Amino acid sequence: MRQEEMVTPGEVLGKATEVKAGKGTYVAKHNGFVYASLTGLLRTVSPPPESPDQRPTVEVTGHKAHGAVPEPGSVVIARITKVMARMASADIMCVGPKSVREKFTGTIRQQDVRATEIDKVDMHLSFRPGDIVRALVLSLGDARAYFLSTAKNELGVVSAESAAGGTMVPISWMEMQCPLTGQIEQRKVAKNES
Amino acid sequence: MAAKPGAASTTYSPIDPTNKTRPSIFTGSDVDWLRPDSRAFQQCRPAFFRTGAVNSAAGSAYAEFGNTKVIVSVFGPRESKKAMMYSDIGRLNCNVSYTTFAAPVRGQGSDHKEFSSMLHKALEGVIIVETFPKTTVDVFALVLESGGSDLPVVVSCASLALADAGIMMYDLVASVSVSCLGKNLLIDPVLEEESYQDGSLMIACMPSRYEVTQLTVTGEWSTSKFNEAMQLCLDASAKLGEIMRSCLKEAASATQE
Numbered sequence: 001m002r003q004e005e006m007v008t009p010g011e012v013l014g015k016a017t018e019v020k021a022g023k024g025t026y027v028a029k030h031n032g033f034v035y036a037s038l039t040g041l042l043r044t045v046s047p048p049p050e051s052p053d054q055r056p057t058v059e060v061t062g063h064k065a066h067g068a069v070p071e072p073g074s075v076v077i078a079r080i081t082k083v084m085a086r087m088a089s090a091d092i093m094c095v096g097p098k099s100v101r102e103k104f105t106g107t108i109r110q111q112d113v114r115a116t117e118i119d120k121v122d123m124h125l126s127f128r129p130g131d132i133v134r135a136l137v138l139s140l141g142d143a144r145a146y147f148l149s150t151a152k153n154e155l156g157v158v159s160a161e162s163a164a165g166g167t168m169v170p171i172s173w174m175e176m177q178c179p180l181t182g183q184i185e186q187r188k189v190a191k192n193e194s
Numbered sequence: 195m196a197a198k199p200g201a202a203s204t205t206y207s208p209i210d211p212t213n214k215t216r217p218s219i220f221t222g223s224d225v226d227w228l229r230p231d232s233r234a235f236q237q238c239r240p241a242f243f244r245t246g247a248v249n250s251a252a253g254s255a256y257a258e259f260g261n262t263k264v265i266v267s268v269f270g271p272r273e274s275k276k277a278m279m280y281s282d283i284g285r286l287n288c289n290v291s292y293t294t295f296a297a298p299v300r301g302q303g304s305d306h307k308e309f310s311s312m313l314h315k316a317l318e319g320v321i322i323v324e325t326f327p328k329t330t331v332d333v334f335a336l337v338l339e340s341g342g343s344d345l346p347v348v349v350s351c352a353s354l355a356l357a358d359a360g361i362m363m364y365d366l367v368a369s370v371s372v373s374c375l376g377k378n379l380l381i382d383p384v385l386e387e388e389s390y391q392d393g394s395l396m397i398a399c400m401p402s403r404y405e406v407t408q409l410t411v412t413g414e415w416s417t418s419k420f421n422e423a424m425q426l427c428l429d430a431s432a433k434l435g436e437i438m439r440s441c442l443k444e445a446a447s448a449t450q451e
Contacts, residue, residue, distance in 0.1 A: 006446050008439045009357055010365025010402035026322065026364070028403070035402070037322055037362040039442050041450075062360040069271050069326055101252060102272045140328050143280035 004043055007036040013058045019044075020053065024060030038062045068095035070104055070137045070146050077158070078106050078148065080131045086110045088127045090135070090148060105145040108135065112149035113188055126150075126188040132159040134190050156190035206437060207237040208381070208429030227375050230386055231260065238370070238382040238430055243351070243441040245358040246449075253359020257351035260384065261341025264348050266355040270331035284326035288314040290335040290348055297340055298385070309335075309345055316349045316369065316398040316408040322362040331361055342384035346371045349398045349408075354438055358445070365400035366438050367407055368431040372396075372423045374413060379423055381430060395420070397427040401435025404428075 007013070013025060016032045022045065024038040036042065040062040047054055070076055070092055078090035092104040111118045113126050127133065134155050135148035150156045153173070162168050162178030162185060170176050170189045177184050233239070239260035248254035251267035258264075271284060278285070290309035294300055313335065321331065333355070335348045346369035353367035373383035373391040380387055388394070393413020399406045406428075415423070 006443045008366065008442045009363040010400060010435075011439075012402070024362070026362075028364075035364070037364065038360060039357050039446050069329055102269075104273050140282070143274070143278060143328075144276055 004041040006040070007042045007060055008039050009035075009037050011036045013042065018055060020047075020055045020057045022057040022059030024062065025058055034058060036060045068098040068100055070095050070100075070106070072137050072139050074137050075155075076106070076135055076137055076148065078133055078135055080127045080129050080133060083123050083127050083129060085123060088123055089145065090133065092146065092148075106135065106137070106148040107141060107145040108133075108148045108150060112138065112147070112151055115151040118151075125186040127157065128160065128185075128187070130161055131157045131187065134158050150188055150190075153191040156188040158190050160185075160187055205238050205240050206430055206433030207234070208426050208433065227378055227380070227387075227390075229380065230384060235378055235380050236426065238434075241434060241437050243354055243438060245354055245442065245445045251355075251359070253355045253357070253361070255351045255354035255358055257347050257354070259341070259343065259347050259382070261339055262344055262347050263338040263341075264335060264344070264351045265338060266333065266335045266348065266351045268331065268333050268352075268355045268359040268361070270359070271326035271329035271361070272332070274328065274330045278330075280328065282327045284321070284323040284328075285330040286314060286318050286321060286323070286333065287330055288317065288333045288335070288352075290337070290345075292337045292340065295339075296337050306344070309348065312345060312408070312410065313348060313352060316367060317352060317356070319407045320353065320363050320365060320367050320400065321356065322364060325362045331356070331359075340385065342386070342388050343371050343382050345369070345410075346382075346396055346398070350434060350438065354442065357442055365402050365405075366435055366442075367398050368401050368434040368438060369396065369398035369408075370427045370430040370434060372427055374415065374419065374423070379419065379426060381426055395423045395427065397424065397431060399428060399431045401432045 013034045016027045019034055021027045021034045025034055026037050027034050038060045040060045045057045074095055076092045077094040078092045080088055080090050082089040088108045090106045092106045110121050113121045135150050138147040138149045141147040160168050164181045166178045166180035168176035168178050173189050175184050176187050242258040245255045247256040248267045253268040256265045288310050333352050349369035372395045373380045373387050374393040393415050396410040398408040
């Protein structure tokens with residue numbers, strides 16, 4: 001990787017024939033130049049030696065934690081707001097490691113809660129309003145919400161409050177227990193990587 | 195705010211294309227127009243920019259050109275309103291408002307309601323909307339003091355705020371306006387000159403790519419005067435673009451440390 005310098009949008013970084021446009025850059029079709037599209041540090045990444053395309057990749061990393069936007073394939077942390085018969089609504093609060101400035105709305109549909117027996121899912125035994133879940137963004141969804149999925153072992157409820165008010169402890173992938181009353185409640189629990 | 199000037203608060207006067215002394219004609223009078231702040235006709239006001247003025251916004255910028263003071267905040271990309279239809283590209287929403295104390299005569303903000311849509315037209319060609327589908331970027335411009343040439347200052351300041359917010363853009367937008375008073379072309383007019391003008395020309399262009407995003411002409415122009423005015427504007431925009439870039443780089447380096 002080469003030395004880093006600060007670039008601003010519209011600065012020429014090279015020709016499209018010599019460098020590949022990475023994140024934060026774009027190629028202008030009419031003259032074949034690669035320009036920066038963000039303000040930040042410019043980095044040149046050398047290509048892996050066995051790839052057919054031997055052009056280095058230029059990328060610009062924004063200097064600000066540009067309030068993240070959920071993208072298909074990203075893991076998000078969301079808080080459940082509404083649970084209905086066939087879907088649950090959630091407010092997306094973090095995308096990856098960054099928190100968002102203003103919340104986005106997500107939906108977890110019945111068929112996306114888990115990977116097995118998807119038609120027998122009971123939404124109220126998987127989520128409750130107020131639960132914090134880790135989910136994967138499936139797609140941009142419709143005008144109102146992103147589509148989320150918890151159909152993996154490491155996805156699901158990360159933290160939940162019991163009816164008595166205590167923070168529950170996970171027992172299995174299906175159950176959590178309240179430390180105050182000992183009551184067991186059913187959730188779709190996320191597996192910790194341990 | 196005016197305590198410490200920005201990186202390069204120098205003038206960005208363009209090169210005079212005609213290179214000959216003007217005949218001193220000003221309709222009905224023997225006296226040539228004297229600019230209130232004793233600038234040359236081709237001389238622009240010193241530009242001052244500062245980014246990061248508003249903490250709560252995703253990006254913001256403050257611009258001061260003589261007596262014209264503008265602050266722009268950018269929010270986004272954030273969720274579009276529920277009522278909006280699905281869109282696989284991003285949306286831009288602009289609003290320009292004047293404070294009650296902006297005009298020399300205090301009152302309701304001036305009737306520049308069309309500035310919002312003009313700002314939208316100047317910026318929509320510059321933002322790469324494919325990078326933030328389904329979301330909206332809101333740009334709010336507030337004119338604190340109106341000292342002439344308001345919209346060009348708003349456009350330049352807004353593009354700095356967008357760059358500060360980290361929105362992907364094709365280039366910065368620098369904007370300059372020229373007023374025609376009789377036979378004279380005055381660049382970067384003040385409020386008094388704008389009230390006497392016979393015609394005005396405003397250009398918003400991308401300095402690095404040499405592309406124009408918006409061109410606004412009012413009044414009557416002869417072809418040669420028009421060409422001369424356009425050249426002046428483009429030249430000045432290029433220099434203004436340099437000042438804007440150095441401001442961005444300075445601010446970014448400061449946050450790096």
